[in-house]
Structure formats: C-alpha cells, structure tokens
Amino acid sequence: MAEKVAISDVQLIDRLKSGDESALTAIYKKYWQQLFLSAYNVLKDKQACEDVIQELFIKLWNSRNSIQIAVSLKAYLYASIRYEVYRQIRAGVVTSDVFDVLTNSLQSPATHENLEYKELVSQVNSVVETLPEKCREVYKLSREEYLTHKQIASRLNISTKTVENHLTKALKQLRTSLGTLFLL
Incomplete structure (x- = not known):
C-alpha cells in the first residue's frame, strides 16, 4: 500500500513538472490538512497557518521546473512547511x-x-x-x-x-x- 502512495506521488510530481495545474490541486488536497495541523501545532494561529501553506504551494508551483525531491513528496512538503513556519517566527509574526x-x-x-x-x-x-x-x-x-x-x-x-x-x-x-x- 505504501508503494502505491509513493508511485502516486511520483506521478503527481512528474505531472507538476510538466505544468499540470491539476497535479498541484491534487497535491494540495492530499496534504493540506496534514500540513495545516503540523503548522498549527507550532503557530497556534489559523490565519498564519493558512498563509504559510499558501506560500508553500505558490513556491512549489513557481519552482516546479527545477524541483528536486530526493526522499518523498510528503517529506519534502513537511520540510518546506517547517522552513516556512521558521520564517514566520524569525519575522516576528508569532507571539509569545x-x-x-x-x-x-x-x-x-x-x-x-x-x-x-x-x-x-x-x-x-x-x-x-x-x-x-x-x-x-x-x-x-x-x-x-x-x-x-x-x-x-x-x-x-x-x-x-x-x-x-x-x-x-x-x-x-x-x-x-x-x-x-x-x-x-
């Protein structure tokens, strides 16, 4: 079953690289809730989490031609969300x-x-x-x-x-x- 998810993600990445917007939508629908919860566990701010996720998917789309995913799409997205959360914290958006x-x-x-x-x-x-x-x-x-x-x-x-x-x-x-x- 895990291989099916990996194959599906690989196919989504290939479609994304070829400019298929529906692949971005599919990735968004598949991972949005998990990414939101991951960000929310740290930020505790719904709007900030939504902004972080939106920023992540904009960057994913804009860098689709040069994107290199070494491990898995899920790992890539989680690492990206951690980076975006960190950026929010460094920017002082997050409260004490x-x-x-x-x-x-x-x-x-x-x-x-x-x-x-x-x-x-x-x-x-x-x-x-x-x-x-x-x-x-x-x-x-x-x-x-x-x-x-x-x-x-x-x-x-x-x-x-x-x-x-x-x-x-x-x-x-x-x-x-x-x-x-x-x-x-």
Missing part, C-alpha cells in the same frame, strides 16, 4: 504563545527520553542563564514554578507590568536565540 506551547511540550513524559528534548532543554537553560538577573528570576518563577504574573509581582515586590516586561524580554531572547532549534 509559541513558547508556551514549547514549554508545555517539554513537560510531556514521552519527550523526556528524547535526545532532541535534552538538547533543547540545555539550549533553553543556557539562554535563560544569560538573561539579566531579575529577568531570569521572573522567567523561572513563571515557567518553572508556574506562578501567575500577580503572584510573581507580589513575591518580588514589583508591578505586574514589570513582570510582563521581563517575560517579554526573556521570550524575545529565547525566540532570537533558539530559532530553528525549537522546531525539533
């Missing part, structure tokens, strides 16, 4: 909610045995350690002790706005420093 998703995914027991998880935790910790003292303290209280902004403000005797500012600064530094790494 992405890092809440990252933090939550790091709490999953299944990922604790994962080598990528260990590398990611190490990178996050090293970035956190470079933060200014108060900023680092606020970040750790928020992400490690799960305190609310109000609880952090009370504990550190600062305003909730100052807490928000420290978290914004910490998350911006993480976004800048981690870039592609957290997409693992």
